[in-house]
Amino acid sequence: MSVAAKTEEILGLARSRAVHDRERLLLAIVDLCDAGDGAEAVMSAPPVQALLSSIFMSLVVEAERDIRRRLAEKLATAAWAPAALINVLALDDIEIARPIIAASPVLQDQDLVRLLVEATIEHQIEVARRPHLGLPVVIAILKQNEPAVLTALAGNISAEVSGDEITTLVQASRRIASLRSPLTKHPALTDDLAREMYLWVGQALRQALTARFRLDSAAMDAALAESVREAHGGLPSDHERHEVTEREGEREEMEQRLLAKLDIAGQLRPGYLLRALREQKLSLFIGGLATLGRFDPDHVRRSVDSDRPELLALACAAVGIDRSVFPTILALVRELNGGRPGGGPEGERRASGAFGPFAPDIANAAFRQAAGRV
Structure with missing residues (x-):
């Protein structure tokens, strides 16, 4: 069919108010996307663009999910696609939004920054993975x-990350173990930053850093042992403390990998947190709670170490833990954490009040705000 004939067909469908013609219009555009240069000629025609601007948004909102998904897949690389439509699809369910966020040339830096503010964590992760991510978006992340x-940004080697940005990621890797592996491979990592990372990564990543940057492993291990001894007042011996640090780093890495796999598989649930505590794995509980709630792990740790058990209660409420289960969780955490979080009976009363009545998202927002001030 010629460009002129295809244009007339689309115009005819667009003018129709019949529901089946509206769906036929979207499907025609989906099919047209496979037509190469011909598609651009048709869709760029002024009459078509004028009609699309006036009716496309309502069409997409009313369309079946499968049609929206097919449309997103076809429009992901189309430079002629209407910007408003692309932005709507980018905010759709993540399965629909993913190809748009990953590849659409229509999305600009300001659109991607808006997704970071308005969209879900899954959408934000896709933004961080987008090839050739610009500096304004990197800074916003x-x-x-x-x-x-x-973590997604650390694995995106085509993003505009260098200088201050890679330094910020390396510093964050002190508390976020999942950053460490991708950062050891990052092309922007420098010798000086590699030496910093050496002090808090596990043995396998130390070997990777040593091989890549030709570090003096004996000197680095001696510096690590010295820093550990100073931090703990010289007790116990350097060798013993060094071995403990290695084991703790490796265990943290293993726990992070386990939690990530469970989370991706949809198997990380509130009940797993209680199981971790009963197995006396406090760090696994903290990491699991942070992963489930998409919290900063450092905020969870500080809350657990505080004298405000209501903060831990807010975090638990945010991930769907029942009020009746929380006293058991609090008791187990205190048993494993030297009596913390403290607060006494008054703290326990405040903790009980943290369970509502309100929705989990309210508890989530309240925890983020309160934990940031601890």
Whole structure:
């Protein structure tokens, strides 16, 4: 069919108010996307563009999910696609939004920054993975400081990350173990930053850093042992403390990998947190709670170490833990954490009040706000 004939067909469908013609219009555009240069000629025609601007948004909103998904897949690389439509699809369910966020040339830096503010964590992760991510978007990701999004950014070697940005990621890797592996491979990592990372990564990543940057492993291990001895007042011996640090680093890495796999598989649930505590794995509980709630792990740790058990209660409420289960969780955490979080009977009363009545998203927002001030 000629460009002129295809244009007339689309115009005819667009003018129709019949529901089946509206769906036929979207499907015609989907099919047209496979037509190469011919598609651009048709869709760029002024009459078509004028009609699309006036009716496309309502069409897409009313369309079946499968049609929206097919449309997103076809329009992902189309430079002629209407910007408003692309932005709507980018905010759709993540399965629909993913190809748009990953590849659409229509999305600009300001659109991607808006997704970081308005969309879900899954959308934000896709933004961080987008090839050739610009500096304004990278800076926005770093400011938000969301562990899962930072980890996606660390693995995106085509993003505009260098200088201050890679330094910020390396510093964040002190508390976010999932950042460490991708950062050891990042092309912007420098010798000086590699030496910093050496002090808090596990043995396998130390070997990777040593091989890549030709570090003096004996000197680095001696410096690590010295820093550990100073931090703990010289007790116990350097060798013993060094071995403990290695084991703790490796265990943290293993726990992070386990939690990530469970989360991706949809198997990380509130009940797993209680199981971790009963197995006396406090760090696994903290990491699991942070992963489930998409919290900063450092905020969870500080809440657990505080004298405000209501903060831990807010975090638990945010991930769907029942009020009746929380006293058991609090008791187990205190048993494993030297009596913390403290607060006594008054703290326990405040903790009980943290369970509502309100929705989990309210508890989530309240925890983020309160934990940031601890």
